[in-house]
Amino acid sequence: MTGSTELAERFGTPSYVYDLDRVAAARDDLFAALPDEVEVFYAAKANPHPELLRELRTGGARGCRAEISSVGELDAVLRAGFPGDRILYTGPGKTTAELAEALARGVRLFSTESHGDLRRVGETARGLGLTADCLLRVNNATGAAATSIRMTGVPSQFGFDSETLPGLAARLRDVPGTRIAGLHFFPLSNAKDEASLIAEFRHTITTAAALQQDLGVTFRFLDIGGGFSAPYAVQGERPVYAELRDALAASLDEHFPGWRAGAPHIACESGRYLVADSGTLLTSVVNVKDSRDHRYVVLDAGINTFGGMSGLGRILPVSVEPHESVGADGTPASLAGPLCTPGDLLGRNVPLPPLAPGDLLTVPNAGAYGPTASLLMFLGRPAPAEIVVRGDDLVSVSRIEHTRTYDHGQAL
Numbered sequence: 001m002t003g004s005t006e007l008a009e010r011f012g013t014p015s016y017v018y019d020l021d022r023v024a025a026a027r028d029d030l031f032a033a034l035p036d037e038v039e040v041f042y043a044a045k046a047n048p049h050p051e052l053l054r055e056l057r058t059g060g061a062r063g064c065r066a067e068i069s070s071v072g073e074l075d076a077v078l079r080a081g082f083p084g085d086r087i088l089y090t091g092p093g094k095t096t097a098e099l100a101e102a103l104a105r106g107v108r109l110f111s112t113e114s115h116g117d118l119r120r121v122g123e124t125a126r127g128l129g130l131t132a133d134c135l136l137r138v139n140n141a142t143g144a145a146a147t148s149i150r151m152t153g154v155p156s157q158f159g160f161d162s163e164t165l166p167g168l169a170a171r172l173r174d175v176p177g178t179r180i181a182g183l184h185f186f187p188l189s190n191a192k193d194e195a196s197l198i199a200e201f202r203h204t205i206t207t208a209a210a211l212q213q214d215l216g217v218t219f220r221f222l223d224i225g226g227g228f229s230a231p232y233a234v235q236g237e238r239p240v241y242a243e244l245r246d247a248l249a250a251s252l253d254e255h256f257p258g259w260r261a262g263a264p265h266i267a268c269e270s271g272r273y274l275v276a277d278s279g280t281l282l283t284s285v286v287n288v289k290d291s292r293d294h295r296y297v298v299l300d301a302g303i304n305t306f307g308g309m310s311g312l313g314r315i316l317p318v319s320v321e322p323h324e325s326v327g328a329d330g331t332p333a334s335l336a337g338p339l340c341t342p343g344d345l346l347g348r349n350v351p352l353p354p355l356a357p358g359d360l361l362t363v364p365n366a367g368a369y370g371p372t373a374s375l376l377m378f379l380g381r382p383a384p385a386e387i388v389v390r391g392d393d394l395v396s397v398s399r400i401e402h403t404r405t406y407d408h409g410q411a412l
Contacts, residue, residue, distance in 0.1 A: 004282055007387055008360050011397055013284040014301035014384040016370055018047075021391050022278035023055045023367075026238060030228065030273060031062050033241035035249045037260055039267040041067035041088055041223070044077055046271025046368040047279070051388040051396055053080035056274060067269050071098050078105060085109075088223070090137070090184070092117070092157040099124040103132065109221070111135045111184040113159055115171060122177030131177055135184035135223060138162050140207055159184075162207065166214035173217065182219035182264055183208050190272065191227040194239065198247045200227055209255035219264040222256070228273035231365045233307065233318040238277045238365075272368040279367025281306055281384075283320075285359045286338065295333035297355055302337015302344040304375045305384050306366065318347045320361040339379055377402055 007017060030040060042056045042064040056064040057080060066077040069091035077087060084106020089099075092113045099110075103125055112118040112134050125132040139159035160168070173180060185204045191197035204224045212219050230238045252259045252266060259266050283301035290296075306318075320335065332351050337344035346363075355361075376383055383400040 003389075003392070004280070004362055005360060008282045008284070011385045011387060013282050013360070014299075014305045015282045015387055016366065016384055017280045017282065017387045017389060018049065018052060018275075018278050018367055019389050019391070020051065020055045020278070020395065023052055023275055026230075026274045026277065027056055027064065029238070029240050030270060033244045034268060035245055035252070035260075035266075037262070037266060038248070039065055039265065041065045041267055041269040042274055043067045043226075043269055043271030044073045045069060045373070047275045047370060048073055048076040048372060049386060049388070050076065050080050052275055052278070052367075053077060053082070057081055064274070065267070071101050074102055074105065074107070088135075088184075094120065096120060096124050100128065103128050103130055109133050109135070109181065111137045111223070113137050113157065115160075115168060115175075118172060118175050118178060122175045124177070126177035131179055133181040133221070134178045135182050135221060136160055136165065136172065136180065137184040137186070138165070138207070138211070140185065140187055140204070162211070165211055169215045169217075172215070180215070180217050182217075182221035182223070183211060184223040184225075186225040186269070188225075188227045190229045190232075192229070194241050194243055197227050197229075197241070198244060201225075201244075201248055202251045205251045205255050219256075221267070222259075222264045223267045223269060226269045226271075226273070228268075228270045230273045230276040230368070232272060232276055232368060233281075233363055233366050235319045235364060238273065276365050276368040279365070279370060281363035281366040281370070283361050283363065285355050285357050285361065287357055288333075288355055295331045296336050297333045297350075297352065298336045298338065299346070299361065300338055301363075301384065302339045302346065304337065304339055304344075304378050304381055306346065306363065306370055306374055318350075318363050320347070320350060320352070320363055322353060322355065322359060322361055338381065339375075371400060376400065 008015060044066055053076060065086045066082045067088045067090055068074050068077055085108060087107045088109050088111060089102050089107050090111040094117065099121055110121050110132050112121060118134055121132050121134055137159035140162045187200055187204060201224055208222055256264060281301060283299045285297055286300050287298040289298065332349040334345055335347040335350055337346060371383055385397060385399050387397050388395040
């Protein structure tokens with residue numbers, strides 16, 4: 001990334017650099033790949049940085065809506081200018097207090113995971129003299145894509161099992177304080193290719209049409225999920241989908257002939273695709289150590305800074321690049337962070353040139369699931385700086401801080 005050394009010297013490492021021009025390009029590419037009538041929810045969990053949220057909301061001819069799963073994310077998207085009626089509240093653990101806050105702040109659309117979840121939404125809404133529009137999240141029994149990360153078809157805390165929904169129809173239609181607005185699907189993540197993505201969307205749309213008939217409800221809203229792919233912390237380019245627009249339109253024409261006029265409104269959702277390639281993580285070498293014929297390159301960025309799930313093997317290995325050429329090929333090494341746990345590894349057997357303390361490394365495609373998906377508070381180390389640029393222009397520099405507050409002003 002242009003200016004990485006200058007930014008690292010000025011603001012220190014570890015640091016994230018997010019380029020809003022890349023966010024805008026991803027947003028525009030995704031909208032271009034979808035029919036004009038289809039809306040997009042941005043999954044705020046991917047990166048709730050306020051500058052990125054604002055760019056996704058306001059930029060281009062079509063801005064995104066927001067999908068959230070907590071009151072913290074609610075506060076972030078409202079501060080970024082998303083109105084309550086442009087927000088979808090999701091998640092399996094929505095408490096009464098969280099629902100009350102969301103409803104009081106203007107949210108009216110909720111994805112519900114079970115009959116109990118639906119009842120809780122209704123009871124909270126009724127207590128405020130409101131009615132909530134609810135999507136029934138579907139845990140589909142079958143899927144079309146044989147690969148990719150499947151999110152349905154197994155026992156799960158997410159969604160109604162599709163085979164049980166017809167038998168629940170009367171109970172679900174009759175929950176006070178709610179209106180069944182439609183369905184919510186999220187069958188897979190990070191589809192391996194466009195053909196798999198199209199096949200899964202077609203399967204979802206076919207299932208949704210059958211469930212509409214079984215439930216005896218005319219859907220006003222249908223969220224068909226995501227699955228849009230993007231490289232994450234490895235080299236690669238975000239795909240541009242050339243065939244998806246026509247394929248989606250044809251499938252919707254077949255099963256929901258009124259969709260172009262908004263009967264029902266159709267939405268997709270995306271997190272990683274919209275922000276992953278906007279971000280680069282800058283990290284410096286702290287130490288290089290050999291232990292029993294194995295080399296460790298110790299960085300100032302670990303699982304407290306990037307991808308707290310990496311200790312579980314969820315994102316290994318990452319790609320790193322020395323910012324400057326530092327010599328010939330060296331010994332493959334494990335990339336270790338600064339934490340006092342053997343689980344603080346960002347990669348194993350990563351091919352690297354010889355490195356020394358102070359050398360700058362960059363991790364590409366790191367704009368999604370960074371600081372807020374990491375073990376930020378473990379060992380009390382400071383959060384990384386988050387630097388936002390637009391091309392060569394510096395927009396903002398910020399850092400998340402950890403503070404402790406005491407109830408009722410009582411300190412120990």
